[in-house]
Amino acid sequence: QVQLVESGGGLVQSGGSLRLSCVASGSIFGIVPMSWYRQVPGKQRELVAAITSGGMSNYADSVKGRFTISRDMYKNTVYLQMNSLKPEDTAVYYCKLRRGLDDYWGQGTQVTVSS
Numbered sequence: 645q646v647q648l649v650e651s652g653g654g655l656v657q658s659g660g661s662l663r664l665s666c667v668a669s670g671s672i673f674g675i676v677p678m679s680w681y682r683q684v685p686g687k688q689r690e691l692v693a694a695i696t697s698g699g700m701s702n703y704a705d706s707v708k709g710r711f712t713i714s715r716d717m718y719k720n721t722v723y724l725q726m727n728s729l730k731p732e733d734t735a736v737y738y739c740k741l742r743r744g745l746d747d748y749w750g751q752g753t754q755v756t757v758s759s
Contacts, residue, residue: 646670646748648739653753656729664724666739666750677742678722680713682735689738693724729757
């Protein structure tokens with residue numbers, strides 16, 4: 645099994661920054677694709693940023709230029725650096741790991757951006 649634990653969420657003012665972390669543990673073999681999603685009540689979970697096993701990244705248009713996804717392969721950790729935060733970034737942020745055909749999710753961390 646795979647376990648994912650997110651941290652780093654919190655309350656921040658508009659224009660501020662946060663860095664989310666997601667630590668993966670368990671049956672992980674090699675470097676696997678990982679991503680960050682977010683969800684607000686009543687809406688579908690949406691992809692925010694993803695990083696492939698080869699290190700390529702992609703972003704939702706709404707966060708391009710403000711968010712950066714990165715990973716530390718030795719720590720099995722993926723990060724999401726979020727700068728210039730806006731109130732519309734408020735959501736629960738989830739980490740996802742893909743191993744083969746299976747997806748694993750963390751429990752989520754709340755990010756709240758005040759105006």
